[in-house]
Amino acid sequence: MTDPQRAHPSPPALHLRAMDNLRFIRETMEGAAYFTDVSGIGEVAVGVTALAASYLASRQETAWNWLMVWLWEALLALLITTGAIVWKATRRSSETNLFSRPGRRFALGLFPPLIAGALLTPVLYTSGNAGMLPGLWLLLYGAGVVTGGAFSVRTVPVMGLAFMGLGAGALIAPSSWGDGLMAAGFGGLHILFGIVIAWRHGG
Numbered sequence: 001m002t003d004p005q006r007a008h009p010s011p012p013a014l015h016l017r018a019m020d021n022l023r024f025i026r027e028t029m030e031g032a033a034y035f036t037d038v039s040g041i042g043e044v045a046v047g048v049t050a051l052a053a054s055y056l057a058s059r060q061e062t063a064w065n066w067l068m069v070w071l072w073e074a075l076l077a078l079l080i081t082t083g084a085i086v087w088k089a090t091r092r093s094s095e096t097n098l099f100s101r102p103g104r105r106f107a108l109g110l111f112p113p114l115i116a117g118a119l120l121t122p123v124l125y126t127s128g129n130a131g132m133l134p135g136l137w138l139l140l141y142g143a144g145v146v147t148g149g150a151f152s153v154r155t156v157p158v159m160g161l162a163f164m165g166l167g168a169g170a171l172i173a174p175s176s177w178g179d180g181l182m183a184a185g186f187g188g189l190h191i192l193f194g195i196v197i198a199w200r201h202g203g
Helices: 016-030 040-058 063-092 099-124 130-149 154-170 175-201
Strands: none
Touching: 016 063, 016 154, 040 063, 040 175, 063 175, 099 130, 130 154, 130 175, 154 175
């Protein structure tokens, strides 16, 4: 004779089902959340260093030294931005850090245009077209901010569009305007939008 308990196994305990439901709800909410840890204070700091870099770059006598100034500035900006994001996420005890689903989406949107810019930089420099680099950098950085910013607060993609517009202008402007346009973009736009982000979104 068949054991009734074996024929009809007992349902999972109520607390186990509740834990599964909570886990599903949390993952769903995390997937729908925006990446809110872009630091306005960090963007202001990047803008200040970019203004200093534009001044130093404009005083270089060779294209190679000019390029080195901006490459070191790019590395410094990356370190400041990453550190500021970690600081803001830690201070807010945020669920949407760089390793969360929104954070990964933000990074996957941001980095491909930046990588494209990094690969095109030596091509343009060695072909004697270094004067096109400011426009290229501004345009591709803006494109990355727009695509990554689709998973962040609204101010971020708007900033990206401003960079793209400035980059498009830089591509058709005289090459002598390059450092000034870089100062306006990587300096001025970062400071302006950084203040807005810090004011509206908590730092």
